[in-house]
Amino acid sequence: MLPNTSSDTIRHFISTLIRHPAFLGVIIGILAAFTQALLISAGGPEAYGVCIACHVRDLVNGMTNIIADTSLALAPISKNAILPVMGVVGIMAGAFISAKVHREHKIKEAGNREYLFYFVGGLAVLFLTMIFGGCPYRAALRTGYGDLTALLFIIMMALGVVAGTLYMLRKAEKEES
């Protein structure tokens, strides 16, 4: 009986661990540093290991450059490599596999107006993150790398979240009354 319970405890511990955001935070931080140590010879920028907006930009613009022979801007690391960074492909495939394995994959539809809202939101978020030069994840990596402008970005993002939450609360109150 005893080995069985201890292996159950270990299994429980592991399943709790992989479902905890702090574990993923540690994984992303260390892997981003590892990526840079491994691949920086291919080109900059630094603190670029995991980023959603930048990697989408590199993937789309890099593939467009290859297919349509254009010269859209992208990071040197993707320009020099044979193919652009594939971080987002991996993230979406990994999340899809996980959702399928755990039977959490479920088609959720919404109205056309919401699709337009999300499309414009994606457009706006990409413009804004590219102006800064990174999504919230790269901001965290850059803060770890010693970049104070990224810390300013995170502080302002927290203020923006507070403002957005208050706006949503007020809107919900108005709809109730």
Add this chain to the structure above:
Amino acid sequence: MATGILSKEAAIYAVPLVTLLIGLLVGYLGQRSGFCSIGAFRDYFLFRHTRLLSGYVALIVASFAGYLFFWFLTPEAMEHFFWALTSNPLTPVPGAPAGLVPAAYLIFAAIPGFLVGFICVLLGGCPFRQAVMASEGSYRGAFFVIGMCVGSILFGAFVSGWIVVLMRAFGFGA
């Protein structure tokens, strides 16, 4: 020019593969944990829940620890580590579009930061969370990702140039 563990000839082949494998692991764990940087601040502000916030704080701390570790191991790969201590602390690490005064980069951090927080909390998640939700079958998340893809072409072709022109017009040109 910074050099990493792999030589340049090997690294250009390794870039897509390594980022793909890391992405698979991060995406898998992201789907399990619901990791979200916007949700971190939202949950803390609304409910004082620290679960997601612990993830984001862990990311900042672990990235510092990771960069420190690999800085000891391969110092030439971490050319600008401790950026704020070794140069003008109010400029970003190299890689941002050049040709503007340092104050422009503070504006580039402050205003987009606020707006990204505001927009993303209305949409219910940061870009990473939207990509994961799209993979879980949410059409909203899929449209967000499509918007980012279209936006990246528009940004590369037009918007980045307009912003530099705009900033120069306001007197931020270097």
